[in-house]
Amino acid sequence: MARSVDVMASIADWIQVVSELVFMLIFILIFFGFNQRLQVYIWTRNIRARLRILERYARDSRKHAEKMLAEAGAENPSEVMDRLVDYFVIEPVTIEPTDIIRRLDHVLTVREQRFKHLIERITPKATDIERSLAETVAEISTALNFLYKVVRHYLLFGEKTRNWVLIMQLELIMPQLLKIAETYYKAIDVFTAGKPIGDGLGPLVAYRLMRGSELRRVAEDTVAAETMLENRKLIVVKAEGPGSRVGKPGKAVERIVEELNGDISMIITVDAALKLEGEDTGSIAEGSGAAIGDPGPEKIRIERAASKYGIPLHAIVVKMGMEEAIHEMKEEIARAAEKVVERIKELVLRNTKEGDTVLVAGIGNTVGIAQ
Numbered sequence: 001m002a003r004s005v006d007v008m009a010s011i012a013d014w015i016q017v018v019s020e021l022v023f024m025l026i027f028i029l030i031f032f033g034f035n036q037r038l039q040v041y042i043w044t045r046n047i048r049a050r051l052r053i054l055e056r057y058a059r060d061s062r063k064h065a066e067k068m069l070a071e072a073g074a075e076n077p078s079e080v081m082d083r084l085v086d087y088f089v090i091e092p093v094t095i096e097p098t099d100i101i102r103r104l105d106h107v108l109t110v111r112e113q114r115f116k117h118l119i120e121r122i123t124p125k126a127t128d129i130e131r132s133l134a135e136t137v138a139e140i141s142t143a144l145n146f147l148y149k150v151v152r153h154y155l156l157f158g159e160k161t162r163n164w165v166l167i168m169q170l171e172l173i174m175p176q177l178l179k180i181a182e183t184y185y186k187a188i189d190v191f192t193a194g195k196p197i198g199d200g201l202g203p204l205v206a207y208r209l210m211r212g213s214e215l216r217r218v219a220e221d222t223v224a225a226e227t228m229l230e231n232r233k234l235i236v237v238k239a240e241g242p243g244s245r246v247g248k249p250g251k252a253v254e255r256i257v258e259e260l261n262g263d264i265s266m267i268i269t270v271d272a273a274l275k276l277e278g279e280d281t282g283s284i285a286e287g288s289g290a291a292i293g294d295p296g297p298e299k300i301r302i303e304r305a306a307s308k309y310g311i312p313l314h315a316i317v318v319k320m321g322m323e324e325a326i327h328e329m330k331e332e333i334a335r336a337a338e339k340v341v342e343r344i345k346e347l348v349l350r351n352t353k354e355g356d357t358v359l360v361a362g363i364g365n366t367v368g369i370a371q
Contacts, residue, residue, distance in 0.1 A: 040164045043171040047155050050174050054148040057185040061141040064188050068134040069119070072126035080122055084115065084138050085145045105297035115139070129194065132243030133367070136191045140184050147181055183323040190328050191244055196368035198325040201318045202270045203369045204337045206238035206362025209344070215371060218255055222247035223371055229345060231354040235264075241366035249361045250298030254305045256359060262309025265356035268316065268344055269302065271363035272333075275319035282332030283319045284339060286347075291315035292363045302361070314347060316340055329368075 062081055069077035089111050092103035115138070119131050126134075151170070158166040190197055196204065210225035217240070218224045224237045235256055239247030249269075257264055271291040275281065290302040290313060306313040318336045348358050 043167050057181050058144040058148040061144045065138045065141045072123040072130050074122040085142050129243040136244040187326040196329040198320045198333050199272045199364040200369050201272045202362035202364035203238045203366035205270045205340045206236050208341045210236040219248040219251040221245040222252040233357045236360045238362040239366040242370045244367040250301030254301040257305040265352045266312050267359045268314045269361045270316045273317035279319050281320050282336040287315045
């Protein structure tokens with residue numbers, strides 16, 4: 001019995017010794033940063049797994065773009081994509097803000113024309129609609145390629161400099177970046193098929209208002225039509241469809257306002273807007289100002305034209321998520337377009353009198369929506 005007690009005591013002593021050694025080892029490892037290195041290893045492994053997904057998105061989107069260019073008649077689509085995916089834009093100098101909008105507009109126009117003319121040159125037999133769709137898919141491929149390269153850069157740079165804070169930040173933001181990439185990647189099939197997207201809400205509203213009216217081109221890839229609403233003239237503006245175009249709504253509004261010497265009672269802009277989490281897709285909101293999500297040149301044209309002549313500037317937006325904006329238009333958004341048409345009619349009838357002229361601009365990508 002005594003011998004058994006001694007054995008148990010001996011085992012307890014050994015367990016205590018081993019426990020102390022393990023504790024000491026863990027303390028030493030923590031002291032020398034092993035736990036941090038282990039965490040960085042886990043973060044890096046997770047980032048690399050998601051980076052492979054980004055690489056696949058970039059690679060597959062490029063294949064889609066090359067396929068569309070080949071079907072449109074391009075002889076060497078791979079060489080064309082080599083030139084497009086790394087095309088960059090250098091922003092104008094901002095330290096001297098004078099004329100910055102004009103300079104930004106010029107730079108963005110040069111980029112847009114570069115893409116457009118290059119695709120026109122290599123696809124001489126393709127229709128304008130086919131070219132616009134191929135151009136949009138190429139733009140998506142360019143965006144995904146850029147996102148993949150930036151993530152890869154910060155991962156490799158973080159590993160090279162052993163900057164665990166940088167790697168931690170990248171790990172925390174990766175789910176959001178992957179969600180954005182997935183949204184763009186899934187949009188390729190929609191644009192390839194030429195289907196209307198959520199961002200086409202504005203053009204769809206414009207189409208409902210101008211349907212059956214005579215059209216005229218007022219700016220690049222932008223058309224306008226006149227219609228009547230209880231003895232009030234509506235001038236409706238939208239991008240020229242059904243290709244993948246957003247047009248130049250700012251230039252169109254500015255030109256029409258100047259043509260009429262500011263004799264316009266109201267300007268209404270209609271666009272899609274990103275919803276907040278918890279908001280319903282297709283919910284409608286009204287406000288003042290120019291509802292247009294451009295970098296600045298088109299928006300400021302509308303604002304300047306309205307302020308020059310003191311024209312009230314109203315905005316109507318329909319809420320949707322980012323993926324809903326560039327994916328196939330949902331039924332809720334299509335139904336909201338009908339409601340927006342009624343909102344516009346109500347706004348016009350309540351705030352104008354007979355004989356007045358109202359300008360309505362449907363902002364957004366008009367893919368799949370004609371006029």
